Amino acid sequence: MNLRGAEIARYLARPDPTRPALLIWGQDAMRVALKRQQAVAALTGPDAETEMRLTRIPGADLRRDPAALMDAVKAVGFFPGQRVVLVDEATDALAGAVSAALDDWASGDAVIVLAAGALTKASALRKLFEGHRSAVCAPIYDDPPGEDEIEGWLRDAGLHEVPRDAMRDLTALARALDPGDFRQTVEKIGLYKHGDPTPLTPEEIAALAPATIEAEVDALIDLVAEGRAAEFGVLMRRIEAQGTTPVTLAIAALRHFRGLHAAASDPGGAQAGLSRMRPPVFGPRRDRMARQAQDWGMTRLEEALHLLIDTDLQLRSSSRAPAMALVERALIRLSMLPRGNRR
Structure with missing residues (x-):
């Protein structure tokens, strides 16, 4: 299943744990990394690393040992909760291993999350996920984050109500910065405003935005x-x-x-x-x-x-x-x- 438009942001904010796999791909590595991080956090919740509910497999390692994916998906954890197998730097060379894991996936198995770079229409991974009845394909385009996404990041940073003039400037800032820098700026704003009941102002945003070398x-x-x-x-x-x-x-x-x-x-x-x-x-x-x-x-x-x-x-x-x-x-x-x- 291939997600489109606004479906992508909505699904990655709340992925369905009953679906066996999610492929996140795009040209911009930072955007893909942020979306992958968001999806994994939404699936596993807190403490996934310490409770060993998150298994990371680099794409290069999986190419050398394709059976490692099936083993990780079927492994039984010591702690209750959703498990995820994360594969970074996925390429078409992994299509066979992923296809086998999808065919044998059953309820209770770990959800597979793959993060990939730019994939062409002829990509074996894209064809596998787009044509699968329950796996999900989420293409990440080089568009700046929308207002809904910015509001979600602000809530994560502890800011639940932002005036319209401040939101207007944050939206403009999101178009000017790359996603990683903007996300860090939002987190910095959250730390700055922690415990401060006054509304966020455009002047504060300008003061906390990254300074240009010029x-x-x-x-x-x-x-x-x-x-x-x-x-x-x-x-x-x-x-x-x-x-x-x-x-x-x-x-x-x-x-x-x-x-x-x-x-x-x-x-x-x-x-x-x-x-x-x-x-x-x-x-x-x-x-x-x-x-x-x-x-x-x-x-x-x-x-x-x-x-x-x-x-x-x-x-x-x-x-x-x-x-x-x-x-x-x-x-x-x-x-x-x-x-x-x-x-």
């Missing part, structure tokens, strides 16, 4: 966008001393001003435009960029983009002009441009 570059571009030319020199010298390249600065500035332009031109308003960016902008940074977009206006932002694109072209040309001087001059000119909300 934080000082972002701060420099903010100075430029806000016309704070007097503060530009000190930060520029510090960034230059750290070894930041002119191309990095040019790309960051162009990305930032393109974001402002998209925000200023969005019919739903600047904040809506920033939320729709890829990756999205959230929290206090979204409010700051929205103000910048409104201060500049469409006309001035188009002038700024022309200047930055010209600078980028010069950097890529055979010009002998010092690259850092080109970028610094462009940023200083931008910081001194008069801004106005003229359309």
